[in-house]
Amino acid sequence: MRLIAGLTRPSPTDGAAIRFGTQTLSGEQVLAAATAVADEVAGAQVVAVHATATAETVVAMIGALLGGAAVVPLPPDSGETETAHILNDSGAQVLLAHGEHPPTSVRTVPIDLRRTSATTYPAPPPEATALIMYTSGTTGAPKGAVLSHRAVEAGLDALAEAWAWHPDDLLVHGLPLFHVHGLVLGVFGALRVGNRLHHTVRPAPQAYAEAGGSLYFGVPTVWSRMCARPDLAARLAKARLLVSGSAALPVPVFERMRELTGHRPVERYGMTETLITVSNRADDPDRRPGQVGTPVAGVATRVVDEDRDVPADGESIGELWVRGPMLFDGYLHRPAATGWFRTGDIASVAPDGRHRIVGRRSTDLIKSGGYRIGAGEVEDALLAHPGVREAAVIGTPHDDLGEQVTAYVVGDAVSADELIGFVARTLSAHKRPREIRFVAELPRNAMGKVQKRLLAR
Structure with a gap:
């Protein structure tokens, strides 16, 4: 399967393809355990996974994809009402879980890494649904964004090019596995590129400092806490890239990171519905605070106000529209998405093409x-x-x-x-x-x- 193509590459010298805390698995172990999961769920079209920060979650998701199912990541802190909505709305036929989970009437299969299988499964077609990811539900009940294998692969390939992401990298992060950042980029990115993944379970500064990675993912809160520990932050100086996303990185945190680590953080922009469409690049030494870079390969953007494109002068603002091969197919049970996607985010574009996200149109565009x-x-x-x-x-x-x-x-x-x-x-x-x-x-x-x-x- 193309989405996890990196697992078939030779294992690194320490034999570990993924690590969660102290738990390690080689690529061969991951595939064997995931294939056993595929045997368990074979025939199911939609499989939910209780997305705890564990190796079991990764194996469960790979197994469901191998078996031809669409995967629905279920936040591990979901209450009974949210769990019932996601499972009912998605039509999940099976719930794969490790440890405690909210009660449900859906058939639940425990994840056991000791079970292995050598069954072979045909690769799903590119247009098949890989993930149904539920939005945060800031307006009404959460909606399921439908992402195809083709979209996820295109998004990851564009980032691999922009970040010079390669199999020799050691990716370190401790982000949740039910969001785009932690799951699509932070797990499937590593599985596709073929690099080692060290998930610290929680994004604690001590764990980040001790991991010795070349590529780090974090959200602004993570980086702010890291900067509060200068002794630990200094240990990230040997890394290749420090990536920040999911929210705007405050300028003071950017400057403090540069001071403590010698790195200008890589900021990027994306949504559940679009994956990452705009990013700073690894080969750009002039990364600037507050800017999320330029469109990644295959992406076009517009900044629109009152149905007219605003000038790229770095000052004029409007709603950011995007289109590209990594966009979702639409929301579940709703009309398919076509053409430009209106993000609802307010942006400006500098003359050199660098984008700056001002905020959400609903809350961050103030007319005074x-x-x-x-x-x-x-x-x-x-x-x-x-x-x-x-x-x-x-x-x-x-x-x-x-x-x-x-x-x-x-x-x-x-x-x-x-x-x-x-x-x-x-x-x-x-x-x-x-x-x-x-x-x-x-x-x-x-x-x-x-x-x-x-x-x-």
Whole structure:
């Protein structure tokens, strides 16, 4: 099967293709155990996997794909209601699980790595569904994004080219296995390229420092915590690339990483529905904070406002539209996706083609007094103040302006007036926050993204 082609390459000298904590498996062991799983689920069209951060999860997903099924990653912290929705909506006929899981009426098969098989299965056609990945459900119940084998392969091949990703790499991360970042990039990327994978189970700075990888994946929260441990961060200097995604990397964290590790982090942009469509490149030494790079191979982008493309001047903002071979086929039980995909994210493009993501159209495009203001730019300005540890900006109703810029800040020994003046000196005066609300912490999801809808409430 092309998606896991790397498993058929010779094993590295230590014999380990994947490692989860202290648990290691060679490529031969992975394939033998996965084939036994395929024997168990043969005939099922849709198979759900309780996606714990374990080698069992990887083997289960490979096994289901070998058996010709579409895989539905089930978040391990799902409650009974969410679990029932995902299983019922996807039509999963089997649930593969390791350890405890929410009760369900779907036939459950335990994953046992001791079982092996040498059965052979035909490769699924490129257009067959590989994954049904459920979105976070910020508006209504989660929707299943349908990703074909062809789309996943195209997305991974484009990243391999952009990042000079090769079989000699040792990929290290500790990200969840039910999101694009941790699963598609962080597991299937390694399986397709053929490099070793070390999953640290949790993305702890100590574990990252001790892994000795050449390629690291993390979200901004991971990198921020790593920077809080300069002794550990310095040990990543020997790596080839440090990649950050799933949320915008604050400029101060980017600069601190460069100071401590000597690396300019690689930021990239993508969604469940599109995989990664824009990225900085490994061969670009001038990676800049706040920019996610240029379209990867095969991708075209547009930035649109009021149904017109905005100029690539680095200032004008609009909604980012994308198209390319790695886009999803559509949402399950809904019309197929065709042509341009409207991401709902607000972006600008510099004259050299580098993209910057300002935020979500629904929460991060603030229309105040006739101005269009991107929340991300204001957040970066706030984070440049030494008294600010975290910041999130949204638009809130204002009788005169329509919306006002309101900032939620986690900080120390700093006043609201000081921060408002600081931003006004850094950016245009109309972009300054009209109100600062100090909070103990910002609400975040499992990938470290700030949940602005909770702030808005």
